[in-house]
Amino acid sequence: MRILYIEDDISLQSAMTLMMHIQGHDVFIAEDGDNALALATADNDIDMIICDGELYSERGPDIIRDIQENNVILPTLFYTANQQMLSLADEFVKSGLIQGPVAYLLKPRGNEEIFEAIESIVPGFRLDSVTETAREAAPKPHRA
Numbered sequence: 001m002r003i004l005y006i007e008d009d010i011s012l013q014s015a016m017t018l019m020m021h022i023q024g025h026d027v028f029i030a031e032d033g034d035n036a037l038a039l040a041t042a043d044n045d046i047d048m049i050i051c052d053g054e055l056y057s058e059r060g061p062d063i064i065r066d067i068q069e070n071n072v073i074l075p076t077l078f079y080t081a082n083q084q085m086l087s088l089a090d091e092f093v094k095s096g097l098i099q100g101p102v103a104y105l106l107k108p109r110g111n112e113e114i115f116e117a118i119e120s121i122v123p124g125f126r127l128d129s130v131t132e133t134a135r136e137a138a139p140k141p142h143r144a
Helices: 010-022 033-041 060-068 083-095 111-121 125-137
Strands: 002-006 026-030 048-051 076-080 102-106
Touching: 002 010, 002 033, 010 026, 026 033, 033 048, 033 060, 048 060, 048 111, 060 076, 060 083, 076 083, 076 111, 083 102, 102 111, 111 125
Parallel strands: 002 026, 002 048, 048 076, 076 102
Antiparallel strands: none
8 A cells, every 4th residue: 555644753754654664555755735745646646645733834634635626535544643633624524625534543642543543444454464565575486
């Protein structure tokens, strides 16, 4: 699975990327709305988004709305330490400003809780990671 992670904290970027790579997923990092929009609209075959609630002077729900205004509707996990941003994201969903499957998770959470939240909006998330990891680990044919 290919995940767009919108986060401005370098230590959280590293931790999430490592956690997802271990599970066999690719992670694209965006530190702001402009980079997120560029990555989401490029030909990267992004499968889902994990988005912080506040990035420097930007709000996560606004970034997701901007991405969706460019016809990119992806399952989105809002993962933030700011309860007000989770509430704002929920208001955006209820008013139709954000569409598609959405989950909310307050930081900090352990790996298992993050995986459960993703699984709630991307059924088969864990199965995909196991299949991908097994595929990568499978012996490659040798040619003489």
